[in-house]
Amino acid sequence: MSKSLKVVTIGGGSSYTPEIVEGFIKRHKSIPIKELWLVDIEEGYEKLMIVGNLAKRMVKKAGINMDIHLTINRKEALKDADFVTTQLRVGLLDARIKDERIPLSHGMLGQETNGFGGFMKALRTIPVILDIAKEMEQLCPNAWLINFSNPSGMVTEAVQRFSRIKCIGLCNVPINMTKSVAELLGHEQFLLHFIGMNHYVWAKHLYYDGKDILQEMLPKILEQESERAVVKNIRPISWNKDFIISTGMMPCPYHRYYYMHDDILQEELEDFSRGKTRAETVKSVEAKLFELYKDMNLDKKPKELEERGGAYYSDTACDLIKAIYTDSREIMVVNVRNNNTIASLPDDAVIETSAVITRAGAIPLSISSLPDVAQSELLQLKTFERLTIEAAITGDYNTALRALTHNPLVKHGKITQIVFDELLEAHKDYLDKWNKLD
Template sequence: MKLTILGGGGFRVPLVYGALLTDRAEGRVTEVVLHDLDDSRLYAVARVLDEQAARVPDAPKVTAITDLDEALRGADFIFSAIRVGGLEGRANDERVALAQGVLGQETVGAGGIAYGLRTVPVAVDIARRVARLAPDAWVINFTNPAGLVTEAMSRHLGDRVIGICDSPVGLGRRIARVLGADPKEAWIDYVGLNHLGWVRGLRVAGRDELPRLLADADLLGSFEEGKLFGVDWLQSLGAIPNEYLHYYYFNREAVRAYQQAEKTRGAFLADQQARFYEEMKRPDAAALTAWDRTRAEREATYMAENREAAGAGERDADDLSGGYEKVALALMRAIARDERTTLILNVRNQGTLSVLDTDAVIEVPCLVDANGAHPVAVAPLPEHATGLVCAVKGVEREVLAAAESGSRATAVKAFALHPLVDSVNVARRLVEGYTDVHPGLAYLK
């Protein structure tokens, strides 16, 4: 089975390959094609993968190429993890937004809109090529903003594109762990959009254990989300929100923390990864050791500004292991081998949430089999969550419309309608600022 990874020179590709190395079953991935536009990054990542495979018999063969069409042909699965504009683009997204006093995070608020505006046209081009060159392939999208990009691609690929994210997986794992349950045995009632969802229940052997957690202040305050949001607020919500909702519930504090930080997250990662890729140019460098060291630092500093604003302290060691690569592997195995499983995924709504139309991509538990991912029926969201979901989905639709039409006015509308952008004039200045620094937004007229 052939897996093509778009963004194959990306720093987290070794996580995916490491997961593949653990799969020894029949029908596993035997060929991995790395595609990237940057030869030097491809070379660096290929070196890490080579060291990972050194002691693994019959490891999947790795090929690195820069021709997109060649990479797509014959693929059974296509993993999209591209970053249009690179980390420099992410740093610019943050800088322009913070200069206007609004959030510049890469998937939430102004930064997410800017990232989406320059990513959607590229993702749509990829989707069209997949439809032409690999019509039977399944596309697994991790490219951010994941829900928005998955919806853009689904207009050309239908249900053969599925978005993944590690945030719901990590959240469910933490809740199960603090309740003393096996995460593999727990049913997680999670619903929303990507980076905008809530856990409303966690069932073990048919019993919802979440009320027990919400009633125990000490237990609730003992893990990441309890520290980040505060016990009182979680008890008021009656649910555990995805960590990215901290940007909504504590927006002023988050923006202030980002403004006061020595470097934004994007600037930090740009510098950190530049050092890694530069080190990989030395033939004698220990590629896997350097990658492991860099990844540990990256994970430990994840959402550091939010934790500082909340006084949440350092991340727990158990939360530094990522997880999206395991979701990707489980998804591929379920489809390729009809190994039925349940995963929280980004898929078309298909009537699951009545407040959104059929084609809106949402993030919910799905039953996965050889025919793809099928969203599970969920109870309606409470009004406060419905309002946020509908507002942000409306913004995503304006981003898609702007990307399709090239309308600058529609791009302004997308920014202005977002709950975290509080002024039409700010929206206009954001579009001016972003078009000044991003060549990929030159299409907006």
């Protein structure tokens, strides 16, 4: 436990980086990181320098012994690493803008991790992450890969199934849901037991004072959610409360895309008609953040970072690294191998659930069976995910179309192929395996 650690953050030029640096500073006594390598690509070099110099000022202010290294040489950074975190976005925010605008132009939801947008992001991201995993097998084979690059569930499953690297995925949605319940209860002495998939997860139990009080609290939780957004990128459109209560589970905010599809689509189309998408809002927020980061007097994470939409991802990654390193056996919500936790899904599928974190990895908690209708929903989405992973690895056009036909947020028929072809053309610089349009 006295070993000094080497941690590598790939996508180190991200606007989220000050949060992970702050997290490592706060936990330095528990996780003695001697080297923190921030890695990016040539196109992200300027941002890497800006955020990297802020990281150095933060460490200097904290007065801890942690060296910050900035590089675009990934292999140099990975050598002998203990933990690797991935927070990359292939194609940067301009790619996300295309993922949103092109489907919206055809009357479909444009969203970063769901529907066509999430599909295209997976096609771009999975090959890159698998390349990183392959390099890790050679340069740091015992390291843990902590992934919070979206779509986190698919990326984590691809690594677990097609590499030898130990990998756990994270999402900030359960964290935000837990914080909302904490506000209602007035403290944090409770346990929300989550089960499902990334961006399609439910809280199935709320254990408090020796009993499960979820059914009692569900109407209050839904009322709270109708008043403010749990996550920044999804508006708090009121749920059909009777319908949700009938499920007996607390849905995550992303369930709105499925349960309230037409309502959200209408709002997004109205924004789109005014020339606005969520991706462009985020790009504006990020530009302002980097202006703040340039200030040589700034030596802490600015509060404005919370407006970015992915708050708590990085801080939770720090908690996960600490839990693995110290073998703390604490319970966290992670993307992990199913291992019959959800009987209707393959054992090697990745699910999102509450798990005990040990030095050997995440061990999912046993949980009561999901209702048949919920299992049916998960099976459809997992089929989509597994076909998407196959398409990302093989570059097979028909496998991609098969995947899209299993996604309930995608229009089916000739329009599917039309939109897919447009997106392939738009992202051709980042899709080396796809040659259909050449």
